[in-house]
Amino acid sequence: MLGMSRREFLLGSAATLAASAASYGWAQSAMAADLQLPLNYLSHEIMPGKITERMMGFGSDGPAPVIRLKQGETKSVEVTNNLHEASVVHWHGFRHENAMDGVPYLTQNPIELGETFRYQIRSPDAGTFWYHPHCNTLDQMARGMTGMLIVDEPEDPGFNQDLPLNIRDFRLGNDGQFAALFKPRNAARGGTLGTVSTVNWQVQPTYDLPAGSLLRLRLAVTDVTRIGRYHVSGAEAKVIALDSHPVPQPLPAKDILLSPGQRADIALRMPDHEGETAELVLNTLAGSRLMATFRAMGASLNRNLAELKPLPRNPVSEPDLANAEILDFLFGWSPDGDEPIQSICGSLGYTFWSINRTPWLGDTPDPLAPLAVMKVGKSYIVRLKNNTPNDHPIHLHGLAFKLIRSDKRPLPPLFTDTALLLSGETMDVALVADNPGNWAFHCHVIEHQKTGLAGYLRVEA
Ligand code: C2O
Ligand code: CU
Ligand code: CU
Numbered sequence: 001m002l003g004m005s006r007r008e009f010l011l012g013s014a015a016t017l018a019a020s021a022a023s024y025g026w027a028q029s030a031m032a033a034d035l036q037l038p039l040n041y042l043s044h045e046i047m048p049g050k051i052t053e054r055m056m057g058f059g060s061d062g063p064a065p066v067i068r069l070k071q072g073e074t075k076s077v078e079v080t081n082n083l084h085e086a087s088v089v090h091w092h093g094f095r096h097e098n099a100m101d102g103v104p105y106l107t108q109n110p111i112e113l114g115e116t117f118r119y120q121i122r123s124p125d126a127g128t129f130w131y132h133p134h135c136n137t138l139d140q141m142a143r144g145m146t147g148m149l150i151v152d153e154p155e156d157p158g159f160n161q162d163l164p165l166n167i168r169d170f171r172l173g174n175d176g177q178f179a180a181l182f183k184p185r186n187a188a189r190g191g192t193l194g195t196v197s198t199v200n201w202q203v204q205p206t207y208d209l210p211a212g213s214l215l216r217l218r219l220a221v222t223d224v225t226r227i228g229r230y231h232v233s234g235a236e237a238k239v240i241a242l243d244s245h246p247v248p249q250p251l252p253a254k255d256i257l258l259s260p261g262q263r264a265d266i267a268l269r270m271p272d273h274e275g276e277t278a279e280l281v282l283n284t285l286a287g288s289r290l291m292a293t294f295r296a297m298g299a300s301l302n303r304n305l306a307e308l309k310p311l312p313r314n315p316v317s318e319p320d321l322a323n324a325e326i327l328d329f330l331f332g333w334s335p336d337g338d339e340p341i342q343s344i345c346g347s348l349g350y351t352f353w354s355i356n357r358t359p360w361l362g363d364t365p366d367p368l369a370p371l372a373v374m375k376v377g378k379s380y381i382v383r384l385k386n387n388t389p390n391d392h393p394i395h396l397h398g399l400a401f402k403l404i405r406s407d408k409r410p411l412p413p414l415f416t417d418t419a420l421l422l423s424g425e426t427m428d429v430a431l432v433a434d435n436p437g438n439w440a441f442h443c444h445v446i447e448h449q450k451t452g453l454a455g456y457l458r459v460e461a
Pocket of ligand 3: 288391393445448449453
């Protein structure tokens with residue numbers, strides 16, 4: 001019974017206990033977990049020469065560990081909370097069992113100080129994913145708790161090296177210490193930006209890599225706010241997957257629009273001569289910003305991008321558009337007078353946003369009704385209508401959806417879990433509701449999520 005807290009026994013429903021006994025087995029829960037993931041306070045040098053205090057992280061030091069699984073493999077991850085506030089850990093993009101999804105009250109009780117929860121994580125899809133808390137989410141993510149989660153294809157596509165790039169900002173003052181993590185007037189608009197951009201917690205890192213080698217860059221934007229366009233310069237490079245799903249045809253590695261929660265896999269061919277560099281660049285309104293440098297070392301391996309095997313398609317069901325039911329979602333302001341509810345998972349103290357005119361007021365043991373109920377196995381067109389002057393990266397847990405059409409721009413026919421909905425845009429996406437459970441559905445600008453722009457969809461038999 002190691003790994004299950006007393007609280008879960010007291011509060012867990014009979015169904016939850018039966019499910020854990022049946023699918024994981026008591027024997028397994030008595031064994032050591034594959035991975036220990038303690039939630040800790042820590043200090044780290046983010047800005048050169050300055051130690052940032054009161055960071056929060058996974059593990060005892062530095063950036064969160066990169067967690068790797070094989071496609072379809074189950075790993076047990078034991079999360080022990082050493083923070084003086086509650087938490088849960090969510091596996092962003094995983095189409096797994098609802099009970100392992102890490103959403104307070106919808107799928108589990110918050111993990112409190114000193115408690116341990118054992119996740120059994122598994123992904124039917126290969127690709128680049130990430131993990132983060134889903135309780136006190138702004139505070140915990142802004143202070144450092146975002147990590148990369150990689151699911152390997154059964155067959156290696158032929159890269160020399162794989163380089164996860166956890167891209168995010170920190171909101172630090174000149175002294176290297178956290179500034180106010182958000183400003184209410186920004187939360188009611190586009191969100192509060194950080195002040196220091198990092199890759200793997202470093203400012204403009206340089207990676208030394210074999211000359212002429214083939215590199216798989218795995219970009220994950222784990223920032224709480226920043227939407228940006230990225231490109232690679234100085235080397236031949238192609239986008240091979242977006243949001244963990246392979247693109248049908250490789251795309252040029254330029255003008256890659258990524259919002260919080262989104263990922264891009266890039267195949268990069270390193271330059272041939274020692275000392276030559278390629279760069280990852282972020283374009284902002286203020287100009288372009290160097291994010292990371294890739295420097296060629298040694299004699300050229302003379303590889304060629306054409307040697308890479310195409311990534312296999314993930315096992316996502318194709319929605320049946322002809323027979324799909326349409327579900328409408330309106331993203332807008334919050335009606336006046338809605339006060340946030342006190343919750344163990346925190347509140348920013350304001351309600352600015354709503355879905356279908358209902359703001360999410362906080363994570364409580366008696367959550368609001370689902371925004372929609374879907375029948376397992378049926379196809380749906382999910383119509384997303386943005387009635388606000390801001391952009392919202394709309395994220396759905398547990399299911400992958402396909403981009404169908406927009407009233408503003410052509411959309412590639414890609415599967416994703418997070419779609420950037422532009423201001424004023426109406427976008428249709430489609431899915432097969434093939435994974436039962438209560439699936440969180442929210443904007444991934446965390447200030448928006450935490451001030452109302454959240455809810456959940458239910459898939460039931
Ligand atoms: Cu990446 Cu509900 O979250
Ligand atoms: Cu998620
Ligand atoms: Cu938003």
